[in-house]
Amino acid sequence: MKAAAVALLSLACLAPLTASAEWQWLDNEGHRVFSDQPPPPDIAPNRILKQGKGALAAMPVPAPVAANTPVGVDPSLRPSGKDKGLEEKRRQAEAAEAKKRKEDDARVTAQRSENCSRARTAKASIDSGQRLAVVNAKGEREIMDDAMRAAEGKRLDEVIARDCAVERQ
Incomplete structure (x- = not known):
């Protein structure tokens, strides 16, 4: 009975590990962020350190970013190319x-x-x-x-x- 209790206690201790942070990324200030949710859309894919399970389905699709747009800048704020x-x-x-x-x-x-x-x-x-x-x-x-x-x-x-x-x- 002692072995069954130890096995049950082991499983109970391992259960929280499955709910731990699945995502890791660097935010706009360079701080490391841990979360069970995917990062916001303004985080560039090259700043994501670890992706969770089912990452392709859960990951938001970011808008295409021009090569010269700085990281962390909203792509919708890019200049239109016309100076009034x-x-x-x-x-x-x-x-x-x-x-x-x-x-x-x-x-x-x-x-x-x-x-x-x-x-x-x-x-x-x-x-x-x-x-x-x-x-x-x-x-x-x-x-x-x-x-x-x-x-x-x-x-x-x-x-x-x-x-x-x-x-x-």
């Missing part, structure tokens, strides 16, 4: 660039219109048949001959075709 201030500055820069482009286009259109009107006036003078004089590279005055008139008329026709085409549109 930077986005606003980019939009302002694009608007300023579009405005500058529009002003440049208006300036070029005005210059072409002026070139067109000057070319038409010069072409009318060339086609009138009157004697015209030009100043050469030496600063001397020369009367235009027929070859010079034809060359200047051809050049003015090209300017009119190029710059006056904008006015027709």
Whole structure:
């Protein structure tokens, strides 16, 4: 009977050992934690020292964590990758660039219109048949001959075709 009592006492002493801590992990401050429950989701898997029985079924599935996210930081607090201030500055820069482009286009259109009107006036003078004089590279005055008139008329026709085409549109 003494042997049965010793065996029963041994089993009674071993029963609490089965209910001991099944999980061990390091918390965010680096302290070792013992528990019969799985660690919270914010504990990285590499900080779990010991897993309990049925660990795969009981273990909460952590959200994927980026490689550069520090341990213990909630993944939902990761930056979105967009800086609102930077986005606003980019939009302002694009608007300023579009405005500058529009002003440049208006300036070029005005210059072409002026070139067109000057070319038409010069072409009318060339086609009138009157004697015209030009100043050469030496600063001397020369009367235009027929070859010079034809060359200047051809050049003015090209300017009119190029710059006056904008006015027709």
